[in-house]
Amino acid sequence: MHLMELPREVLLGENLKDKVSQVAKRLKLGERSLILYGPKTKEIAGKDVEKHLKESFDVKSLVVKEASMKEVEKALNVIRDENVNWVIGVGGGSIIDVAKLASFKADVPFISFPTTASHDGIASANASIKDLGTKTSIKARPPIAVIADVEVIKTAPYRYLAAGVGDTISNLTAVKDWELAHKIKGEYFSEYAASLSLMSAKMVIKNADIIRLGNEESVRKVIKGLISSGVAMSIAGSSRPASGAEHLFSHALDAIAPKPALHGEQCGVGTIIMAYLHGLKWQKIRETLKKVRAPTNAYELGIDPEYIIEALTIAHTIRPDRYTILGKDGLTREAAEKAAKITGVI
Ligand SMILES: NC(=O)C1=CN([C@@H]2O[C@H](COP(=O)(O)OP(=O)(O)OC[C@H]3O[C@@H](n4cnc5c(N)ncnc54)[C@H](OP(=O)(O)O)[C@@H]3O)[C@@H](O)[C@H]2O)C=CC1
Numbered sequence: 001m002h003l004m005e006l007p008r009e010v011l012l013g014e015n016l017k018d019k020v021s022q023v024a025k026r027l028k029l030g031e032r033s034l035i036l037y038g039p040k041t042k043e044i045a046g047k048d049v050e051k052h053l054k055e056s057f058d059v060k061s062l063v064v065k066e067a068s069m070k071e072v073e074k075a076l077n078v079i080r081d082e083n084v085n086w087v088i089g090v091g092g093g094s095i096i097d098v099a100k101l102a103s104f105k106a107d108v109p110f111i112s113f114p115t116t117a118s119h120d121g122i123a124s125a126n127a128s129i130k131d132l133g134t135k136t137s138i139k140a141r142p143p144i145a146v147i148a149d150v151e152v153i154k155t156a157p158y159r160y161l162a163a164g165v166g167d168t169i170s171n172l173t174a175v176k177d178w179e180l181a182h183k184i185k186g187e188y189f190s191e192y193a194a195s196l197s198l199m200s201a202k203m204v205i206k207n208a209d210i211i212r213l214g215n216e217e218s219v220r221k222v223i224k225g226l227i228s229s230g231v232a233m234s235i236a237g238s239s240r241p242a243s244g245a246e247h248l249f250s251h252a253l254d255a256i257a258p259k260p261a262l263h264g265e266q267c268g269v270g271t272i273i274m275a276y277l278h279g280l281k282w283q284k285i286r287e288t289l290k291k292v293r294a295p296t297n298a299y300e301l302g303i304d305p306e307y308i309i310e311a312l313t314i315a316h317t318i319r320p321d322r323y324t325i326l327g328k329d330g331l332t333r334e335a336a337e338k339a340a341k342i343t344g345v346i
Pocket residue numbers: 037038039040041042044067091092093094095097115116118119120121122124125126127128135152153155156157163167233239262263264
């Protein structure tokens with residue numbers, strides 16, 4: 001049996017920092033809450049959300065440094081010691097993932113309050129957490145509510161919005177990899193989740209000219225795609241519809257590059273290469289990324305070509321149970337170099 005859980009409320013609008021209490025009351029989440037934010041997102045929105053929440057709730061707070069198991073444990077300790085009833089994560093993908101996993105382990109609900117449109121973990125049920133050096137995708141529960149404040153998200157540097165396009169466009173190759181795993185390995189495949197995921201990718205391609213403006217409408221377009229993508233993952237019961245070989249490439253870069261770029265930026269570049277390997281129209285993907293001013297090569301990622309090649313050759317080892325176009329043995333150095341050169345990535 002596959003149990004599908006989805007958010008109960010999704011708010012997308014302006015000035016929502018003082019609306020969290022209303023949502024929490026409506027959903028009867030309880031008296032004691034824990035707010036998680038990062039050092040920057042505390043200043044950007046966290047402090048304000050906390051101030052408003054304190055008018056109605058008993059609020060504990062924690063500054064989260066990274067998406068690691070250590071940080072999840074810290075949050076879990078506060079939840080248990082303080083008998084916290086619900087959690088809210090105010091931040092980027094890292095903060096939301098820590099809130100998602102800690103609340104899941106403690107069996108309490110959590111609210112997702114994204115400060116950027118850079119990743120599709122906003123509404124997904126899985127958390128990407130670093131444990132023993134590499135990122136693992138851990139099954140958790142989707143947020144009970146998503147509160148996406150366009151005013152807050154709009155203040156993030158444009159680069160984050162372009163990264164969101166990269167994370168969404170990667171659904172094109174992720175779904176291809178999923179189909180392949182279904183055909184070759186007999187892996188469970190949900191046509192419905194795959195279609196929803198592809199729809200998000202197609203929407204950002206179609207709206208690239210609007211997105212590149214970086215205005216409020218752009219934020220709304222990208223956020224909607226990211227939320228649908230997260231819902232697709234919840235329906236699938238895994239990150240399969242939105243994470244294939246292009247994500248393995250990004251996770252590999254996170255592990256080896258001295259200064260990795262944003263998750264969505266790396267996934268976007270990975271999508272160009274994996275689309276080439278799949279025989280898809282990779283030029284169209286590159287064109288869209290260029291249009292929204294997202295990186296399309298090593299230089300723009302700020303990563304040495306040598307790391308790009310290495311990441312391509314080790315990507316298949318990151319999650320051996322996730323079958324992709326890279327197969328069981330991965331790419332040879334020569335094949336990696338050729339694919340990266342043909343697609344203009346190096
Ligand atoms: N679970 C899932 O389904 C998914 C998970 N992910 C995961 O999400 C992570 C990537 O998320 P991403 O958002 O790109 O990166 P991070 O959450 O790591 O944030 C990157 C930086 O941006 C800062 N930041 C956040 N909001 C703003 C803002 N409004 N203005 C200025 N700076 C801001 C953060 O501040 P601070 O230092 O305060 O945190 C941080 O320093 C990865 O760990 C990835 O694996 C991605 C997709 C799906």
